[in-house]
Amino acid sequence: MTGIQEADHHQSVSLDLLKQKMADFAKERDWDRFHSPRNLLLALVGEVGELSEIFQWKGEVPRGLADWKEEEKLSDVLLYLVRLSDICGVDLGKAALRKVELNAIKYPASKQYTTDSDGAVNMSD
DSSP: OOOGGGSOTTSOOOHHHHHHHHHHHHHHTTOGGGOOHHHHHHHHHHHHHHHHHHHTTSOSOOTTOTTOOOHHHHHHHHHHHHHHHHHTTOOHHHHHHHHHHHHHHHSOTTSEEEEOTTSOEEEEO
8 A cells, every 4th residue: 555655745635545445455355255344334433433532531632633633543533434335335435425425305405504512403484
């Protein structure tokens, strides 16, 4: 999974590029035999747990996360998700866009949204 120098660090990286890099990485190491959906999902959950642990006792964290050094943990989560979607035959980008469209229908911008004391979101006109 070399080739970081190939990409300009200021350009966006596509999900297709990540998918190909992850597939190549696994193939070069003969890891495809270990990359079942179950194994990848469990690895993903483990990485999400590690990421959650970083935030566990911090309360609300501001946007931007200045001085944050945990980009690698976010990357681990993304890479396992990309690999899982590839193994499951799901086009993650298209699935995400469909989900955004469904959420736009479910939660129209013309409505107002509030949160009650229990944290539940309420929608009104």
